[in-house]
Amino acid sequence: MTKSPNRLLGTVFGAVYILVGLLGFTVTNGVGFFATEGGLLLGLFEVNIFHNVAHLIIGAALLLAGLSNVKAARTVNSVIGFAYLALGFLGLFLVGSALNILALNAADNVLHFASAAVLLAVGLGADKRAAGVTA
Secondary structure, three states: OOOOHHHHHHHHHHHHHHHHHHHHOOOOOOOOOOOOOOEEEOOOEEEOHHHHHHHHHHHHHHHHHHHHOHHHHHHHHHHHHHHHHHHHHHHHHHOOOOOOOOOOOHHHHHHHHHHHHHHHHHHHHOOOOOOOOOO
16 A cells, blocks of 8 residues: 555545544534534634535545555545545635535635645556556
8 A cells, every 4th residue: 555655645635534524523513514604623624514524425435445446546536636626616605605515714725725736646646557456
């Protein structure tokens, strides 16, 4: 696994996103599932219960793909990278609106863009020769 940047990134990001999802529940007591304003995780990132569940699902997908094989890790890293890129742009318009069902704030948007950049750079740029090999 450590020979593949995609598998390593998927495993690490997956574990981190699962941890973030679980920690999010510590600040969402009394927050509605789709509330447009949520609790502050680490005093910075706004989350609601839906946002926490999304982190758990994304974390599980990244972790499972990272532990699986290179092709799965590349695919999942790239797909989630594109999804985070889209969410970053969409989040710019959702903050402060009634459609903000993930309780996004500016800090979330910055983190989503950063995650997208890393996931896409590795997903699209690393392990090209080993894409069909289970390293």
